[in-house]
Amino acid sequence: MKINNTPFRTIWLHPEDEHIVQIIDQRHLPHHFVIADLRTLEDFEVAIRDMLVRGAPLIGSAAAYGMYVAALQFAASPNFYEKMGESAVRLKATRPTAVNLAYAVDRVLMLVGSLAGLVPTPRDGSGQSRTTQVEIAEQIAKIRQAASDITEESVAHCRSIGEHGLKLIEAIHNRKLKQALPSSVDRQPSTVNILTHCNAGWLACIDHGTATAPIYAAHDQGIPVHVWVDETRPRNQGASLTAFELKEHGVPHTVIADNTGGHLMQHGLVDMVIVGTDRTTRTGDVANKIGTYLKALAAADNGVPFYVAVPSSSIDWSLHNGLTDIPIEQRDATEVHFINGLDEKSGEVREVRLTPQGSPAANYAFDVTPARLVTGLITERGICEASEQGLLGLFEEQSNS
Numbered sequence: 001m002k003i004n005n006t007p008f009r010t011i012w013l014h015p016e017d018e019h020i021v022q023i024i025d026q027r028h029l030p031h032h033f034v035i036a037d038l039r040t041l042e043d044f045e046v047a048i049r050d051m052l053v054r055g056a057p058l059i060g061s062a063a064a065y066g067m068y069v070a071a072l073q074f075a076a077s078p079n080f081y082e083k084m085g086e087s088a089v090r091l092k093a094t095r096p097t098a099v100n101l102a103y104a105v106d107r108v109l110m111l112v113g114s115l116a117g118l119v120p121t122p123r124d125g126s127g128q129s130r131t132t133q134v135e136i137a138e139q140i141a142k143i144r145q146a147a148s149d150i151t152e153e154s155v156a157h158c159r160s161i162g163e164h165g166l167k168l169i170e171a172i173h174n175r176k177l178k179q180a181l182p183s184s185v186d187r188q189p190s191t192v193n194i195l196t197h198c199n200a201g202w203l204a205c206i207d208h209g210t211a212t213a214p215i216y217a218a219h220d221q222g223i224p225v226h227v228w229v230d231e232t233r234p235r236n237q238g239a240s241l242t243a244f245e246l247k248e249h250g251v252p253h254t255v256i257a258d259n260t261g262g263h264l265m266q267h268g269l270v271d272m273v274i275v276g277t278d279r280t281t282r283t284g285d286v287a288n289k290i291g292t293y294l295k296a297l298a299a300a301d302n303g304v305p306f307y308v309a310v311p312s313s314s315i316d317w318s319l320h321n322g323l324t325d326i327p328i329e330q331r332d333a334t335e336v337h338f339i340n341g342l343d344e345k346s347g348e349v350r351e352v353r354l355t356p357q358g359s360p361a362a363n364y365a366f367d368v369t370p371a372r373l374v375t376g377l378i379t380e381r382g383i384c385e386a387s388e389q390g391l392l393g394l395f396e397e398q399s400n401s
């Protein structure tokens with residue numbers, strides 16, 4: 001996607017030094033555009049935990065590149081494989097809810113494990129034979145390739161989600177076109193109004209986004225769309241990130257306070273909801289940013305279709321019950337107590353306190369929307385019912401998993 005007409009992804013290898021991974025540091029958006037260099041495993045742990053990068057698919061890709069950087073860091077260690085195992089545990093501990101993280105780390109770890117079997121065991125006095133050093137270099141190249149593959153797959157999956165989801169928006173647009181009266185005072189009665197929560201846009205992924213991919217596809221085809229953007233307290237990913245990227249792409253949108261969605265739905269101002277997911281069970285329960293469940297309840301009460309954009313890397317095939325089985329991250333209460341914003345007088349970004357000193361705060365980062373409230377899952381293979389049967393209809397190879 002583009003920022004100031006320049007195409008960007010959210011993560012890439014430094015063009016002149018492949019030991020460095022570069023990211024857009026999302027903590028500074030929308031007021032400043034900052035690129036950060038990540039050189040060590042520790043840099044990746046901080047980047048994921050402190051949300052320089054965030055959003056399930058991007059966390060997955062970052063974790064895979066974190067394994068690559070760890071491999072570079074520990075290349076000379078006589079305990080290379082143990083260090084890689086420890087790096088995997090450390091990266092997985094950074095954020096618990098998005099399954100993309102564990103998926104990506106495990107994929108790299110399996111590669112490392114299978115490569116470990118190829119490595120000769122004899123060692124010289126320095127702890128490693130020459131052959132082992134050479135082989136470790138080859139393995140690092142393979143780990144880098146795996147990180148790149150995970151990233152490219154994510155882009156391709158988001159693109160496909162966009163193509164499938166576009167059909168839903170097109171259908172609503174066509175229905176509204178037929179219903180629109182020629183004398184309507186509304187200049188664009190066929191505009192499709194879509195509500196989204198948090199940021200499941202390209203900034204949460206590598207490109208396109210998940211929930212936003214159908215929106216960008218529709219907009220690019222000339223279908224009139226308008227997006228209601230939930231601000232998404234406490235970290236305001238909607239107000240700061242979704243609004244930023246929609247504005248950059250020229251998609252009409254309106255930022256709303258988190259509690260506005262129900263009112264809009266009661267008044268026919270929302271045609272559909274599309275959100276992303278951090279982890280979806282094989283039965284179709286969806287963990288996503290805190291507040292998603294309330295939007296699903298309001299949508300069900302008002303007959304508004306509620307769709308979830310789900311790349312397969314966000315499906316946890318081992319889980320059946322989202323409410324009991326998905327770990328919900330609890331973050332530091334300071335995120336509730338304080339808010340960041342631009343002081344337009346000084347031009348500086350400042351943090352100010354919202355709550356009284358001494359009032360405790362709780363910061364649950366995600367909630368679970370039960371499958372019964374989800375109209376459909378938009379995956380890279382097509383759209384299905386939010387149920388085990390629906391998902392297995394598209395991902396038959398998971399039947400015995």
Ligand code: MRU
Nearest residue numbers: 054055056200204210276277289
């Ligand atoms: O805490 P965050 O900002 O990482 O949470 C992000 C979300 O909840 C997104 O909706 C989800 O990861 C899907 S991203 C395509």
